[in-house]
Amino acid sequence: MTGTWTHREDRVNGVRLHWVEQGEGPLVVLLHGFPEFWYAWRHQIPALAAAGFRAVAPDLRGYNLSEKPAGVVAYRIEALLADLAGLVELLGEGEKKAHVVGHDWGGALAWYAPLFCPEKILSLTQMNAPHPLAFRRELKTNPAQRKKSSYIFLFQLPWIPERRIRAGNFAVLEKMLRRDPVTPGTFSDEDVRLYKEALGQPGALTAAINYYRAAFRFPPRVRGRKWPEGLKTLLIWGMRDRYLGPGLLEGLDRWVPNLTVERIPDASHWVQADAPARVNEILIRFLTSVRP
Numbered sequence: 235m236t237g238t239w240t241h242r243e244d245r246v247n248g249v250r251l252h253w254v255e256q257g258e259g260p261l262v263v264l265l266h267g268f269p270e271f272w273y274a275w276r277h278q279i280p281a282l283a284a285a286g287f288r289a290v291a292p293d294l295r296g297y298n299l300s301e302k303p304a305g306v307v308a309y310r311i312e313a314l315l316a317d318l319a320g321l322v323e324l325l326g327e328g329e330k331k332a333h334v335v336g337h338d339w340g341g342a343l344a345w346y347a348p349l350f351c352p353e354k355i356l357s358l359t360q361m362n363a364p365h366p367l368a369f370r371r372e373l374k375t376n377p378a379q380r381k382k383s384s385y386i387f388l389f390q391l392p393w394i395p396e397r398r399i400r401a402g403n404f405a406v407l408e409k410m411l412r413r414d415p416v417t418p419g420t421f422s423d424e425d426v427r428l429y430k431e432a433l434g435q436p437g438a439l440t441a442a443i444n445y446y447r448a449a450f451r452f453p454p455r456v457r458g459r460k461w462p463e464g465l466k467t468l469l470i471w472g473m474r475d476r477y478l479g480p481g482l483l484e485g486l487d488r489w490v491p492n493l494t495v496e497r498i499p500d501a502s503h504w505v506q507a508d509a510p511a512r513v514n515e516i517l518i519r520f521l522t523s524v525r526p
Contacts, residue, residue, distance in 0.1 A: 239279055239289075243299070246320040247313070252299035253292035253321070257283025260333065260356070261326050262521065263318065264291040267338020267363070268442055269399075269407060271298035271432040273425075274337065277510035278517065285518045287333075290325060292317075294340065296441025298432040309444040310452040312350065314343050319351040331356040333521050336363050337506060339445055349459040357524040359468040359517060362475055362503050364482040367489055372481050379479045389446040396439050404430045415508045416474050416500050467493045468520045470513055472501030494520070 239256040254272045256279050266274040272291040282289035293300040295317055296309060303309075322332045333356050336344030341363020348355050364372070372379040389395045399406050407429060411421040421429075433439055467490050471483060486493055496516050501509040 238283075244324060246324060247316045249295050249303060249317060250301040251292050251295065251317065251321065253290055254279065255288065255290040255325075256280060257286070257288045259286040259288050260521070260526070261322065261331070262287045262289050262333045262335060263322065264289060265318070265334065265336040265340025265344055266291070266294065266297070267336075267340050267342075268445065269433050269439075270338070270429065273428055273432070275506065278335075278506060278514060281510075281514040281518065282521075285522070287518075287521065288325075290321070290332075292321060293432075294343075296444065297438055298435055302435075302437035302441045304437075306444045306447045306451060309441065309448040311343065311346055311449070311454040314445075315347060315350045318343070318347060319354050322351075322354040326354075329526065330354065331526065333357045333359065333524065335359040335361070335517070337361040338363055338503070342366065342449075346454055346456070348462050348465055349456055350454070352462040352465070355462070355465065356526060357466045357468070357521065359470070359520065361470045361505050361513070362472055362478060364478055365486055365489060368482050368484070368486060371485075372479065376479065376481055379481065382477050382479060386446055389443050390450055395443050399433075399439060399443075404433060407433065411504075414476055415502045415504055416472075417508050420502075420504065420508050461490065463491075465492060466520075466524050468516070469493060469495045470505060470516055471495065471497050472503060472505035472508060473497055473499050474501060475503040477503050 239254045241254055243252040262282055264275040271293045275291040279289045279291055296302045323330055326332060331354055334344050334347055341360045345365055408426050411426055498509050498512055506513045
């Protein structure tokens, strides 16, 4: 893996985290999803750096080169948010706040950040990551979304999902990366190899699935927590998502005031890789509009 970015690691919240960073300026923390790693943001890191931001893309705990604590409880939302807050504290300057950007599971985590660590959040950007309350609503009322999300229930089982995903040298992962994107060649042979290599790190696959297990067993306690007043939020959504239906975009202003939604018709769940130029344009324009 080559690039003008810098690889770093340090202990954060008692866990050794690895991240890649590039650029100088306001801090932007990019949180990847399942089954990815920091490389999910390979198109955004240099673009953000060129636009005058300091882009930081960590491997979330359990993924790739970051430490992989044992046990499901280590992957509960509160622990992951403490990692995020600790990373912002370590890297932030001045008020020690960051623009937080999430995709997929990184986005699921990021939706809770304004509730649990609002003092660390300068703005919030989400990409094909459903708001947890909208997701719960759609699972209850929308059979199509329940079918799309059936894998989540499979992931609650012990060892079976690990065996299925690992089979045939991660054949399921390769099929997903080859099939899902709208733009042909979104994931190159080298990209697929790197994704397999990251998920094949000792303990990484179980850690990644433990995110889903922990979400069921240890749901975050949000009662009494309020969305920060005035927080600017951007949602970028690839409309040809195989896993998340368009119903998830409905009614979000009930929970997220000051929200802007940007729909990209010809992009998949992997929106930042499928339509990188458009995503970068939208993202940088939004981040530039936010004043500390």
